[in-house]
Amino acid sequence: MSIKINLDDCIGCGVCAELCPQNFKLDEIEGKSMVIDQELTQSAKEAADSCPVSAITAE
Numbered sequence: 001m002s003i004k005i006n007l008d009d010c011i012g013c014g015v016c017a018e019l020c021p022q023n024f025k026l027d028e029i030e031g032k033s034m035v036i037d038q039e040l041t042q043s044a045k046e047a048a049d050s051c052p053v054s055a056i057t058a059e
Contacts, residue, residue: 002038002040002057002059003035003038003040003044003048003056003057003058004019004035004037004053004056004057004058005024005033005034005056006055006056006057007032007043007055008028009053009054009055010032010033010053010055011052011053011055012026012030012031012032012033013052014026014033015047015050015051015052015057016033016047016048016050016051017033017044019043019047019050020043020044020047022036022037022039022041022043022045023028023035023037023039023041023043023044023047024036024044026045032038033055033056034049039049040058040059044058045058
């Protein structure tokens, strides 16, 4: 099980970090989301499902 972000698709909207701050944060330099914890929680799955460009896989 892992959480991955396709950085080519990520638009840095921050929805994932807002919904699941224990797993995601915005990289202020790159302006993209990053995974900070690989623990696959229900909120991580919800954040992946809420990504407007489907850049996150959580499985």
